[in-house]
Amino acid sequence: MDIPVGTTLKRTMTVGEEHLASRVGSGGLDVFATPAMIAFMEGTALKLAQDFLPEASSTVGTLVNVKHVKASPLGATITCETTITEVDGRRLVYEVKAFDNAGLIGEGIHERFIVDCEKFMSKVAK
Template identity: 45%
Template structure:
């Protein structure tokens, strides 16, 4: 795995991912929880092909700003760039935008885990 791996995830603002629908606000605009999920998806996808078989990544920390609303029908993109690798710890730079420009940015930490070992902790 190398620094610089990147991925862009996309979604369209619809009645299912608004602040009102998700319970995070009262307005029919793109919800912050939906933005965070889109950003996490971009980070997950950025490194997926480079992981050893039987491994995945799990989110551990996200620091993000949601600085501008996105209306119903807008396409929102989130891009994650792998900036740091420290053993199993991966740090990503995140940016999100719609047709009006940047709507959010932040950093995200994910850890590489062995799927079987991770899931066995739930028993």
């Protein structure tokens, strides 16, 4: 399994009511919630790695260090750009950025670990 450093994936989404801070409980305003932005970043990182992994493997998030620097309204188009910056055995480090039509809204570092799905779930069940 080789995941080249520098590999990048971009994905887009539209801010719906289910993504608002007022709806997810992270704030009282009708703006794109920080937890929703982080989930989109994590999902993009997961998708990026998944294309390189064996079928019985996946990744799990272990670290998120992200700043949410600008609010985005309901209906905004959000683009997440995720780049692998380090591969250290099973540990993957990503640079994550999110943008709306006006520019950067969030950025940071995210780490994931490669796991064998069956072994991982067996340990969780114990």
